[in-house]
Amino acid sequence: MSFALREGRPFPLGATWDGSGTNFAIFSAHARKVELCLFDARGRREIARVALPEYTHEVWHGYLPEVRPGQLYGYRVHGPYEPQAGLRFNPNKLLIDPYALMLQGEVVWHDAVFGYRMGNARADLSFDRRDSAFVMPKCVVVDPAVTWGPDYPPNIPWPETIIYEAHVKGMTAQNAAIPDRVRGSFAALADPRAIEHLVTLGVTAIELMPTQAFFDDRYLIEKGLTNYWGYNTIGFFAPATRYISPGGGVHEFKLMVRRLHEAGIEVILDVVYNHTAEGNHLGPTLSFKGIDNASYYMLGDDPRYYYDTTGCGNTVNLGHQRVLQMVMDSLRYWVEACHVDGFRFDLATSLGRDRQGFNANAVFLDAVRQDPVLSRVKLIAEPWDTGHEGYQLGNFPPGWAEWNDQYRDTVRSYWKGDAGELPGLASQLLGSAGHFDRRGRRPWASVNFITAHDGFTLADTVSYNDKHNAANEEGNRDGHSDNRSWNCGEEGPTEDAEVLDLRDRMRRAMMGTLLISQGTPMLLMGDEVGRSQGGNNNAYCQDNAMNWLKLEGLEPRDAAFLDFTRRLIALRRSRPLLRHPSFLHKAAVGEEPVEVRWLRPDGEEMEPDDWHNPAARTLGLLIRNKPALLALFNSHFEEVPFSLPVRGRGWGLLLDTAAGRVPERPVPQRAAGFVVPPRTLLVLEETE
Template identity: 40%
Template sequence: MNSTTAKPKYTISGGSSYPLGATVKPDGINFSLFSERATQVELLLFEHHDAVEPFQIVSFDPNAHRTFHFWHVFVEGLPAGTHYAYRVNGPTDASQGDRFDSEKVLLDPYAKGNNKTLWNRGKACVPGDNMAASMRCVAIDTDNYDWEGDRPLGRPINESIIYELHVGGFTRSPSSGVKHPGTFAGLREKIPYLQALGITAVELLPIFEFDSTDVLRTVNGQELHNYWGYSTMSYFAPHPTYCVNPETGDHVREFRDLVKALHRAGIEVILDVVFNHTDEGNHQGPTFSFRGIDNRTYYYLVPGNRQYYYDYTGCGNTFNCNHPIGEKLILDCLRYWVKEMHVDGFRFDEGSVLSRGEDGTPLEHPPAIWAIELDEDLAHTKVIAEAWDAAGLYQIGYFPGYRWAEWNGKYRDAIRRFVKGDPGLVGEVASRLAGSADLYQWRGHSPVNSVNFIVAHDGFTLYDLVAYNNKHNEANGEGNNDGINENLSWNCGAEGPTDDRWIEDLRRRQLKNFATILLVSQGTPMLVMGDEVGRTQNGNNNAYCQDNELSWFDWKQVEENQDLLRFWQIAMGRRRHFKELVRSRYFTGAVNNRGVADITWHGTELGQPGWDDPQSRSLAFTLGGFGDDPDVHVMLNMYWDSLSFALPSIPGRQWHRSVDTALPSPQDITPLGKEIPITDSRYLLTARSVVILDAKPV
């Protein structure tokens, strides 16, 4: 063993190659690191998170501390909470893909917590010593926690309502009034709000560690940083900025406290995970972990000139997901977050990257995806794919695997176009409302494979979708050239803020139209934080760098837009109540004891949906209830004038209105049991409105 000149504080022994990472034992800590091409590994031990120099350096003897390509050591008596890092030496020919630097301080890929107190990204982008400007890992005892009987909730995905949420942005505004804004603890304080809203799961934008310190650019005197977090630095470590006390290694405890509290409230936790690339970027990016440990193993490199990276992600590099070591890290990571952190599911950013083989070619049976699909530890975990990547691979409807749900981008586009008034879409809209059988049923899949959404974190907010025709991304400092140009939006007659009461009323009606359509569609609905209260980003459709009021949840809107909030709350309550809205199988034509089929399509006249009408902007359908559930009739008028719809007659039943988005609050939606009787055989729908009727015994 080599060490600093001072007498070593701790003695070492051979240690074990498994498990990878820092494993706290009663009598010390085992460290294990994979590197196939390394020739020397050093473990640096630090007294504190901000200690510049290590108190002890452990140099691994390849003959005693290496098993095949796993480097390992046991440090006897070393306590939990010790900070550490690595230095790794090996070949340095970048043209062959080797980027070892014996002076670079590196994070453990399996670290459970890290600190950036000394971190300087620029120092990691150039060769040489960065001891005084590097990150520190912390060894965390994951067994020292009382879960109080908690476990993943296991709610069927067809019964789920997902709420996409940014941990920092949800409570960082002073208007949140929480004790610890922008943290896991701050989110915990807002759980009663989430319960009252009626969602069943939060989908957290990336909470694995990312670099929120790097200044991307300065615009009008304001520094812009990575806000969303889609550039992972460390896959097992909660983001330290979301922790109250990361310096003391509380990362794991604080996240577990959040999960336990959400589960007590009946809310599942889904994590947005980014395995498609890392934050080390392209050949000019920083070296802080994978690149310095085993660049050729962890990344797709360009054949013939391996100093460059294949970029299927649009983010500078692509993680080698289907290399056995890359696949192992992904599986180990997912199992860790399920078994040790009790999360309920994952959404895979640019998930199609996981289907690419080691040469970048899409595989029919990609090992990583099928390993996740079939792993017994993940068998009851929700897995959701963003079924495309930045290199043009688009797999909506044919993403590998059986139980993978997909962000249904075709649902998003069809419903946006229909609600803004595009004609001739009723056939596709019907398919999307019925669970997109045209996309999924041919493979033996079901409506649960479709995650339905109108908006997500990237793009317009729901309010901006009805308030802007064009993106307004000037605040990002990229000349308004970033973000997509075609948003399938309609501003209702004015671009952005307006004093025109008619336009504002129409916008609110459109918001309620979107909400109603989303929540009567088969599949799993997802909304974004703030949709329910009209959150705006002033037309910015790519707020990845806006860690400020533009992106944050403004809690004053909860009071200002109580009518919208109430509408969403009651609409979500209806979805949970009616079984015909949360089917796990496609419609079959089954008929109930009243002679009503499970679904029947109409237009303004019964049985005439107008599939071939190129000008149609209206659609209706009847859902037959089985058991104690009532029959439900839904009418959609996206035409610019009122239309009269015929109502089906059901013996022994009378229609009662539960939703009419054209009416003012609180008449626009009624609580269960308060529906309004309808005696006519037709219903006049106001322009651009949605009506729902329930059939009750006479």
């Protein structure tokens, strides 16, 4: 088949349908020739192969007037195969367009996807001549036009934000109200019956685990497992095909966003720009490695190997202008074309690195900060990676929020009953000012969480002392061993009523702490209904009920906890003092100052020695405002008498985690003989 190929334009990058034909443009600084390969509708037969005729500013480009939306394509890139020099061109390998807006099919693992001869004694210094097209997914030319209608982003202010970390498939795979054929897809999550749970729960944003195109790792497939979490991205513009329902298309994602917006819920994407699915020097050749390895990746002192700060084999080279452009274009695409409201950046320290280490003014962080589109959406950093000095909590620039793992560890340790946790608890309750009160940053910069996808669920945090990861088939060696968890007296499932009651009390205390703390709270999908992973704290490869949300047929305890969590969220949203826009120790312009006092059980202020008393596990937090709030924490096994402050007015109970009470209006309390039950958080409000 012949095509009338024209020179086209070097911009925009990718395959761009203009209503008449399609312009193809791809960056490669070191290639000698780039061939565009077109495939039949099933992606099985290559129907044409044409060399892109022009090379402008290191961009290869051409225009085909005959090519329409739906056309499948890929690239073959010619150049030197010199791994010792960081060059890994192999035209026998069909490559994914970095700017592809949609993919068809998945990688079928076969030795042909590797640029070198598997099993050869020279390893990646050898060269494989097999064509990989028969096992590679194909890129799809897409007409991006969509009628959005009146889509209005909710624009929830940061202090009002409550995040729900979720998984597209996990949210709907077991939802009996949604038709079988679409469960687990973007279309299912767009269903009002799925969104209803988020609305009634009261969260304001859903943070979706990776939805950009990713593949299952070969070693997982060989074990009969999958990369369920999706932190293995290969297409920064394309949605993961596994989340598109049968017969659906790329616009399903946009429908999902619109429906969530209609419900007042923002959409935040968990994105992985720090590494790709191509792994280390022995990994497959799927896209970037074969297009221009030396440009797309950071190479080591020996350019045969990668400079890896991610633990995943490679690190994306954001110091290169074209790679930086790709990531910025990708982010803007998801905001402008797909209307998402923000991003959570996996291993974000790697995005702020240069050869000397992390830099808060690194090129990517500066580029995002000045960008007129991206600077206005929510930006959340996972502030660590696996490289030297990779832990950077609190060091990201203004405008960023950060996952605060110290909040998680401190709150878990405190309620577990560990000694010496009061100073840390006090800091975390007030937005971790020691980390974030700099350069005009606000308490919302601390994304507080007790659980996340990585680690125990809330139910497992109070049910297991140790990880139980045998299902991952790694000999229980994977996952953290320091979980700050406590099984409350018996490991795993039990019918002991006392143990179950204690577990309920513990999870209510932790959820209560999360939702009264200054900062941005984040809940893990299913914690509100007691979802358990059976003690697996690294369930990244478990695409089954272990990771799926179940809302039907809840145990009475879990149904009660769901109602408790809803009431807690409503309490937070009804009391501005629990989500103050400024750090409480410093008032912003136009704000009344807020006085904070830390109290001992005798009602007197904490003294320096009190903070360092290892036996002290009871603390009062008095926030003096109109009206004042008083939070009382007791992680002892016994009840503790507490003298309530006398201010000429009374106190009404807003929250009792021991009883699971969140009354609709404050319940008057007697000051005399007041006690805080064991393992309990109480919140009181000053009343007439």
